[in-house]
Amino acid sequence: MEREEFCWAYFQMAPSGLIYETDPWKDLKAHVHDIGKTHLRELMNDVERCQSMMTDFDGILLDYSRQCATLDTLKKLHTLAEAAHLKEKINRMFNGERINSTENRSVLHMALRAPRDAVINGDGKNVVPDVWKVLDKIKDFSEAIRSGAWVGATGKALKDVIAIGIGGSFLGPLFVHSALQTDPEATEFARGRQLRFLANVDPIDVARNIAGLNPETTLVVVVSKTFTTAETMLNARTLREWIAAALGPQAVSKHMIAVSTNLTLVEKFGIDPNNAFAFWDWVGGRYSVCSAVGVLPLSLQYGFSVVEKFLKGAWSIDQHFRSAPFEKNLPVLLGLLSVWNVSFLGYPARAILPYSQALEKFAPHIQQACLFTVFVVSMESNGKGVSIDGVPLPYETGEIDFGEPGTNGQHSFYQLIHQGRVIPCDFIGVVKSQQPVYLKGETVSNHDELMSNFFAQPDALAYGKTPEQLLKEDVPHHLITHKTFSGNRPSLSLLLPSLNAYNIGQLLGIYEHRIAVEGFVWGINSFDQWGVELGKSLATQVRKQFHASRKKGEPIKGFNFSTTTLLTRYLEVWKTSSFLTALCQIKGLKSVLPLCLRDI
Numbered sequence: 001m002e003r004e005e006f007c008w009a010y011f012q013m014a015p016s017g018l019i020y021e022t023d024p025w026k027d028l029k030a031h032v033h034d035i036g037k038t039h040l041r042e043l044m045n046d047v048e049r050c051q052s053m054m055t056d057f058d059g060i061l062l063d064y065s066r067q068c069a070t071l072d073t074l075k076k077l078h079t080l081a082e083a084a085h086l087k088e089k090i091n092r093m094f095n096g097e098r099i100n101s102t103e104n105r106s107v108l109h110m111a112l113r114a115p116r117d118a119v120i121n122g123d124g125k126n127v128v129p130d131v132w133k134v135l136d137k138i139k140d141f142s143e144a145i146r147s148g149a150w151v152g153a154t155g156k157a158l159k160d161v162i163a164i165g166i167g168g169s170f171l172g173p174l175f176v177h178s179a180l181q182t183d184p185e186a187t188e189f190a191r192g193r194q195l196r197f198l199a200n201v202d203p204i205d206v207a208r209n210i211a212g213l214n215p216e217t218t219l220v221v222v223v224s225k226t227f228t229t230a231e232t233m234l235n236a237r238t239l240r241e242w243i244a245a246a247l248g249p250q251a252v253s254k255h256m257i258a259v260s261t262n263l264t265l266v267e268k269f270g271i272d273p274n275n276a277f278a279f280w281d282w283v284g285g286r287y288s289v290c291s292a293v294g295v296l297p298l299s300l301q302y303g304f305s306v307v308e309k310f311l312k313g314a315w316s317i318d319q320h321f322r323s324a325p326f327e328k329n330l331p332v333l334l335g336l337l338s339v340w341n342v343s344f345l346g347y348p349a350r351a352i353l354p355y356s357q358a359l360e361k362f363a364p365h366i367q368q369a370c371l372f373t374v375f376v377v378s379m380e381s382n383g384k385g386v387s388i389d390g391v392p393l394p395y396e397t398g399e400i401d402f403g404e405p406g407t408n409g410q411h412s413f414y415q416l417i418h419q420g421r422v423i424p425c426d427f428i429g430v431v432k433s434q435q436p437v438y439l440k441g442e443t444v445s446n447h448d449e450l451m452s453n454f455f456a457q458p459d460a461l462a463y464g465k466t467p468e469q470l471l472k473e474d475v476p477h478h479l480i481t482h483k484t485f486s487g488n489r490p491s492l493s494l495l496l497p498s499l500n501a502y503n504i505g506q507l508l509g510i511y512e513h514r515i516a517v518e519g520f521v522w523g524i525n526s527f528d529q530w531g532v533e534l535g536k537s538l539a540t541q542v543r544k545q546f547h548a549s550r551k552k553g554e555p556i557k558g559f560n561f562s563t564t565t566l567l568t569r570y571l572e573v574w575k576t577s578s579f580l581t582a583l584c585q586i587k588g589l590k591s592v593l594p595l596c597l598r599d600i
């Protein structure tokens with residue numbers, strides 16, 4: 001049965017209670033027709049409207065006047081928020097209720113960055129003291145490593161760190177590390193140190209990570225909420241072997257530590273529980289960057305004081321999100337506009353375009369949850385097909401996020417967003433560059449050159465360029481349609497005062513809560529991720545087949561024709577190369593084999 005048929009049959013049984021059955025939703029659906037009559041270039045002429053579509057909080061200016069929306073649209077979206085019981089849902093989250101109902105868990109990543117004296121209850125207990133117990137342990141441990149008080153097995157200081165983890169155990173820390181790498185204060189604290197991230201189970205990622213590193217001066221941090229993720233655990237065993245082969249098995253205790261909720265498996269792996277840093281089930285993996293998942297590796301690299309500023313920035317947004325009126329609430333406004341673009345204007349994608357190379361990993365993070373590592377937050381949170389009550393959805397949820405720092409994206413996919421598909425864009429700009437350059441004789445500084453594009457692109461998308469304008473420029477007739485820009489393409493602009501640790505935390509908080517707002521309105525569970533399980537379980541079958549074929553010579557069985565054909569080819573190539581390897585080993589020619597064949 002097709003999904004639509006299934007949904008229709010399901011709804012015949014009883015009203016679903018879904019948001020799409022409410023009057024505010026139906027009102028917004030009808031409103032799309034009204035909006036369609038007005039081009040953005042006309043809306044932009046309404047100064048009062050534009051002024052009302054700007055809001056400022058804690059140094060950050062949000063300009064959403066280039067959204068294909070009027071003040072009436074906003075009023076309708078706020079009415080939709082009421083119908084979705086948005087305020088109640090936000091309160092339930094902050095009150096520690098188990099809103100992640102399919103996993104029966106609270107959602108309290110805000111507690112990870114709460115001040116020491118804050119009270120945030122989970123299961124009737126204030127969780128903040130436990131958070132600070134771990135933060136204090138991280139502070140002491142990272143200072144011991146950075147000062148050389150804690151040394152490796154051969155007495156050398158551990159100046160390089162490889163953090164092993166994947167998904168939210170990787171992308172969030174990577175995003176923050178990428179953003180801090182060129183921050184002047186952070187750079188000073190990181191002098192002489194390296195922080196690398198090993199995520200992919202592809203041995204190429206191992207090779208890249210250990211390249212140029214000495215096990216004697218390297219600390220490996222195994223980051224895994226469950227401590228069962230196949231990729232992370234095989235990478236952890238691989239680096240454990242790398243350390244043991246160089247320094248002896250006893251060295252592992254001085255060169256491997258862990259971050260997990262599963263301290264039993266940590267100890268079973270061979271890591272001293274005293275060198276393990278806990279977090280809790282009420283922290284979703286993709287929301288865990290403010291837990292030891294991010295704070296530990298980042299503190300090892302930059303020192304706890306810098307990372308604490310990042311936490312404070314995120315907390316600033318938490319407080320704003322919890323208390324600011326929705327009309328001035330950054331995450332609420334962004335979330336409602338996302339719902340407007342996806343569910344009403346029919347724009348399923350979103351481009352995150354930070355005009356700062358330091359945010360190059362923000363978008364990939366948001367992609368999962370979300371910013372360059374921002375994609376991870378979004379699509380793993382809101383890429384769902386059923387409501388939080390398990391009702392099949394007759395409408396799409398989630399955004400297809402992608403992005404690239406400006407101005408690189410302008411030379412990559414901006415052709416499509418200007419003259420092809422309509423993709424709402426988030427432009428993120430910074431007033432003060434982390435690394436200013438102003439060459440003598442140049443018209444503007446390098447940062448002004450960058451930012452001239454940040455300010456120009458949104459208007460180019462909104463206004464476009466008409467045939468009439470082109471004719472006035474004497475553009476040849478046969479090129480008029482090619483050079484016409486339809487415009488009417490929505491975007492929003494976030495202008496940050498600077499990009500220091502605090503601002504990075506603010507940005508994370510804005511996007512984390514924006515994604516929660518979207519899910520609350522769509523009526524889905526943004527905090528589970530059952531969709532990642534099927535692929536994992538099928539991979540287990542293939543893994544067993546590889547073992548049976550390679551170790552016991554067993555034939556391929558239990559797969560469809562196509563997969564069997566692919567597996568046969570894959571295993572055949574391996575047999576040939578194994579024969580070659582054996583031949584070369586016999587004749588001492590192994591060294592001439594391509595590197596990739598030597599380890600088979």
Ligand SMILES: O=P(O)(O)OC[C@H]1O[C@](O)(CO)[C@@H](O)[C@@H]1O
Nearest residue numbers: 167168169224225226229285286
């Ligand atoms: O931290 P763990 O348990 O190794 O999980 C890694 C990642 O895998 C997922 O469970 C699925 O992608 C993410 O939610 C999580 O961040």
